[in-house]
Amino acid sequence: GQQVMQIPQYQHVQEGEDFTTYCNSSTTLSNIQWYKQRPGGHPVFLIQLVKSGEVKKQKRLTFQFGEAKKNSSLHITATQTTDVGTYFCAGHRSNDYKLSFGAGTTVTVRA
């Protein structure tokens, strides 16, 4: 079955530094979505990428969808304490209503 993997599992970042988290699928995806879950909270939608090679930016966050539509990345610049939480990628296979999530990257920030 489809598997979505994320690395690293944990990311400890000094405030102000940049980091990248990666998402890889065993199968081609029709889209990739990213969600953020704060401690004790629920996942909140950040963005969706649909096109091969697509890049989208949200302030300090840059999202990329790979050319083969099997991988994605999230890059955060100048990390702030508000970036604390777990970032999940999730994707659909073509015409499959099942949204498959990765295990997430949990980010902690040192002030």
Added chain:
Amino acid sequence: ETGVTQSPTHLIKTRGQQVTLRCSSQSGHNTVSWYQQALGQGPQFIFQYYREEENGRGNFPPRFSGLQFPNYSSELNVNALELDDSALYLCASSPGRGGLGYEQYFGPGTRLTVT
């Protein structure tokens, strides 16, 4: 605009019992999906309902069942509870058929503990 709501927020059950969790979707959303999130893991798709019909199912046994009502609210039923069923159960609504390609709006979840 009312967001996704779930009830109850917490629940403690004994192994072998049955449980019903409830979800009210966001206004205007006709698709509801249920997920199980174990501690430290990503949400795992249980099933999805579109206009009162099951629209897709993940790798969960038949003792996990659901319903969607005409107002698009939904229930998740779990029979013969096992210890491994202890998790956060998330409901998510989305617009459009099956939610394919649409963002999921998650509720706060129900924390189920099975002892």
